[in-house]
Amino acid sequence: MTVAQGRSNYLRLLPVVIFVVIAGFFAMALRSGDPSLLPSTLVGKPVPQTTFPAVEGLEVTAGKSEPGFTSADLAKGKISVVNYWASWCVPCVDEHPMLEQLKEESGVDIYGVNYKDQAAAARRFLGRYGNPFTAVGTDADGRAAIDWGVYGTPETFVVNGRGHVIYKHVGPITPDSLKTKLLPIIAKAKAEAAAAAAGPSS
Template structure:
């Protein structure tokens, strides 16, 4: 009579069911650690060094600057030889309010064109936000459904991308810009992208 024991079939099948859950938990823990650590921009992005996704952002309806409509933009606008910045934001996003003065400072100090993407927002709320806090954007596009944000690999609001003159993503900042990240990461990333463009 054999004394060997075999694993019940139910236990084996339970192991296969648990494997995806364990993988998901491990990945979620990685992202949670990156978001709560000192530098959330260290979240992985497969888009760094690659062309921006072929997306189009229609203009924010009714938004004017000096009496003229503020345009939206599309991917081709980011590949015209100049380093630029793309910022995803929303009126309902409290961290977006906190970082907004730093976007204005970024524009003043770097001189880059900043393209804003109003994410899953109402046009009136987006206009009210910019009317209250100021408009640092060269163009303001909309992403009503959030589909374009998915294409860009956006995790949440706000997120900021530095785009080189060839329309490739040079740097990605996850979460609100702080005075520290403005000085130590964002401005240097812009200057680095400019230096690489000059060398070419």
């Protein structure tokens, strides 16, 4: 076999090798029961340029509509959280109290994305379980979810003040993941932002 033939065979096999590696990550996550092990290409990168329209008819108070949001809202200097959810998502019901606790303990703004849902169903869900969100947008056709790399609901992203994703949590937030993952990551991001704002010490 010539060198050229060997290189050609290698290039033909490369896509297969990459596929096997990625499939291995998915298999490991599924076998371990920890979906948060699924890889995310967004971590360390800016959030996708996205506009999430408001949920039709959703009101913060009587006569005042709950706003949607855009990716620009996630780059205004504050740590924030983006949570993909849906009224038809059973794990989202279990997770919802954790979002309330996350907001209370971390003090961050939480932006909700209502995924492939009906506006009336979304309003009923928030009316029944509470609304922990600073703003609620919609991804009715799921196109934005593709850009965000969402596998399914619920999924949660921690975003730094520059609009970069610093952590992705796949699956429902649990008391354990809230305590051992999300809160420490948010606390670290806040400390880093404060240190950067203070500048170099003299």
